[in-house]
Amino acid sequence: MSEVKRCIRIGIGEMGVGRASEMLKTSGLGSCIGIVLYDEVVKLAGMAHIMLPDSGMARKNRVNRAKYADTALIDLMDSLQEAGAVRWRLKAKIAGGAQMFSYSGNSSMMRIGMRNIEAVRSLLKQFSIPVIAEDVGGTSGRTIEFDPDTGTLRIKTVYKGVHEL
Amino acid sequence: MSMCRGGGKLDFQPLHLDVLKEVSNIGSAHAATSLSKLLNKTVTMYVPNVKIASYEEVMDVAGGAEEEVVGMFLRIEGDAPGSIFLLLSPYQAEDYIYSLTGISNLNEGGEGERDFAFSALQEISNIMTGAYLTALSDFTGLHLQPSVPSAARDMAGAILSTGLMEMSRVSDYAIAIETSLSDRDREANEKEKGHLFLFPDPDAFENIFQSLGVSSHE
Numbered sequence: 525m526s527e528v529k530r531c532i533r534i535g536i537g538e539m540g541v542g543r544a545s546e547m548l549k550t551s552g553l554g555s556c557i558g559i560v561l562y563d564e565v566v567k568l569a570g571m572a573h574i575m576l577p578d579s580g581m582a583r584k585n586r587v588n589r590a591k592y593a594d595t596a597l598i599d600l601m602d603s604l605q606e607a608g609a610v611r612w613r614l615k616a617k618i619a620g621g622a623q624m625f626s627y628s629g630n631s632s633m634m635r636i637g638m639r640n641i642e643a644v645r646s647l648l649k650q651f652s653i654p655v656i657a658e659d660v661g662g663t664s665g666r667t668i669e670f671d672p673d674t675g676t677l678r679i680k681t682v683y684k685g686v687h688e689l
Numbered sequence: 690m691s692m693c694r695g696g697g698k699l700d701f702q703p704l705h706l707d708v709l710k711e712v713s714n715i716g717s718a719h720a721a722t723s724l725s726k727l728l729n730k731t732v733t734m735y736v737p738n739v740k741i742a743s744y745e746e747v748m749d750v751a752g753g754a755e756e757e758v759v760g761m762f763l764r765i766e767g768d769a770p771g772s773i774f775l776l777l778s779p780y781q782a783e784d785y786i787y788s789l790t791g792i793s794n795l796n797e798g799g800e801g802e803r804d805f806a807f808s809a810l811q812e813i814s815n816i817m818t819g820a821y822l823t824a825l826s827d828f829t830g831l832h833l834q835p836s837v838p839s840a841a842r843d844m845a846g847a848i849l850s851t852g853l854m855e856m857s858r859v860s861d862y863a864i865a866i867e868t869s870l871s872d873r874d875r876e877a878n879e880k881e882k883g884h885l886f887l888f889p890d891p892d893a894f895e896n897i898f899q900s901l902g903v904s905s906h907e
């Protein structure tokens with residue numbers, strides 16, 4: 525592993541697709557979820573950093589589709605297929621959905637991590653995409669890196685260091 | 690009030706940002722005074738920054754999404770709901786905890802000491818944000834109630850994104866009202882700076898502007 529791969533950084537509410545020679549990375553996931561879809565045969569992967577479970581929550585008409593679990597997943601599948609991936613070979617790895625702060629008030633936004641997890645799991649089930657690994661919930665932020673070549677998801681947290689899924 | 694014409698770019702005029710800056714300036718001055726008294730050293734608040742920023746730009750102010758910070762968070766309820774964050778570098782947080790409690794090394798202490806240190810942080814954010822909000826409330830005549838603060842040591846992105854959720858439903862941009870603070874008399878480097886962020890909920894702006902007699906459509 526001496527070669528340095530090109531790193532594609534995915535910002536909050538963004539998505540991107542990468543090949544074997546590239547890495548996909550998103551930083552500082554709190555209640556947000558990093559969704560990775562990948563095709564092991566052609567070594568293609570897509571990553572989205574979603575903030576909210578459902579585009580129906582948007583209070584405006586023009587929606588940034590990568591921000592919501594439902595629209596982000598559809599776009600990820602489309603982009604991957606356009607790039608040469610095969611729909612039924614797609615697998616998923618997901619991380620995030622933490623609750624960073626305890627809060628007793630009535631803002632439903634405080635429990636958004638759990639709702640994001642539920643939405644992503646149920647959407648993946650609906651699209652028959654198997655979840656190969658997940659590291660979700662808890663109270664810690666995560667930075668994730670995915671290698672389309674090996675299918676490895678590397679997760680970094682402040683307290684527990686780095687582990688791979 | 691139309692907040693999001695043209696694909697989510699916020700429809701604010703320079704006047705509106707100036708008003709928010711002025712409001713925040715008054716709040717910050719009070720917060721700095723109360724924090725200085727509490728820590729028994731002079732804490733300076735810089736001139737507030739008010740900008741319409743992408744999420745990534747917001748994180749960059751705090752040193753990047755992955756930067757490890759000690760963050761205190763509380764919700765504002767009432768006429769102008771929103772979220773407040775006080776972010777300190779771990780170095781700065783330990784320094785403030787030491788000033789307040791005499792506990793110097795958080796990692797060596799037992800669980801009891803860590804809990805004690807975190808409640809000291811909660812107390813710091815209580816007093817500081819209390820002063821900030823009282824000044825805001827006096828200035829605008831709006832009724833603002835802070836929730837109990839909660840603290841976490843984690844990545845800036847994970848912490849701050851909690852405050853972007855309400856806004857993210859109406860826009861891809863955030864209105865970040867940010868004030869840096871430091872207890873150094875010389876120009877502080879980034880590790881010695883803390884940040885106070887105020888993220889009003891989308892519905893709060895109309896009330897804030899109205900309370901000050903500024904039309905939200907100007």
